[in-house]
Structures are given as C-alpha cells and as structure tokens.
Amino acid sequence: MRNLGLTALLLGLPVMAQAQDIQIEMLEIEPLKYETLKIPLGDVKSESVVAATVGKGALLRGLDKLTGQVADFELDNGYSVNFGTLRVDMAQCRHPSENPNGDAFAFLSVYEEQGAGTNVFQGWMIASSPALSALDHARYDVWVLRCTGLDQAEAVSTSEGDGNE
Secondary structure (H helix, E strand, C coil), rough: CHHHHHHHHHHHCCCCCCCCCCCEEEEEECCCCCCCCCCHHHHCCCHHHHHHHHEEEEEEEEEECCCEEEEEEEEEECEEECCCCEEEEEEEEEEEEEEECCEEEEEEEEEEECCCEEEEEEEECCCCCCCCCCCCCCEEEEEEEECCCCCCCEEEECCHHHHCC
C-alpha cells in the first residue's frame, strides 16, 4: 500500500492526502502588558474616541485548509492553544464598551511548532475585518470571532482624549 502511493507520486498521478485530526491543547503563558496609545492631538484632523473594555478572552476559529476541518476554541487572556502544528498565544481581547457584541480586537502571537518554533504572526486581529491583519500560513487559518467573559471592571481607552489618565 505504501509503495503504491510512492509509485503514484513518482508517475505524477494524483495522491489523496490523509486527513489528520486537529489536536487542541491549552497551555498557560505570561500575559503581556500594553500601554495606552498616545497620539499627538496636533496631527489628528478628526478625532473619534472609542472606549474599549478588556474581555476575559476570545473565541477563535481555526481552519485546516488541507482537510477542510474547522475548529472553534475559546482562549483566555494569557493562555495558549496548540492548533495542528501551530501554537496560538492570546495576549488580550478588547471590545467597544458601548457595544460588547459589535467587534473584537485580539492581540495574538502564532508560532510554528515544528522546527525552531518560528513566529509566523504577531499583532492585533480584528473580528470585523479579518483580512486587514491576517495569519499568512500555507496550511492553517486562524481568526477572531468575538471576545468572551466580558469584565466591565477593566476599561481601557483607545485614545488619550477621554481625560482618564
């Protein structure tokens, strides 16, 4: 059986890839700390201040492009999950204070577990615009769906114009 696949490959015949179960494993990581973005008011032509609230975590969706398998996983801030050959680290998820279900902004770091554990993505993913800052991987896609476990006690402003410093 094994030689037939190799023979078919050498002869240029199509070979079916075997489906692989996606394994998800939760790991704990150190949460990252971020400062509020300071924008000089002289450089801004029109200002829109939107208060953001930090959620407990985020609901992420992963796609294995080879097998077509989709997996949804909930990841708390400061935790990590193994998705296929990737490790996804969640630093923080934020959402607009006035509309918790309106959008989600998650800071993710994605590492390739095989080899040296190279960083393949690090940055903010936006639920309403997944292509704006997307993971560029040959086999897997990961994107943010929404924040989870919303904690109203932690409010963070996305601009210094609110006067709460």
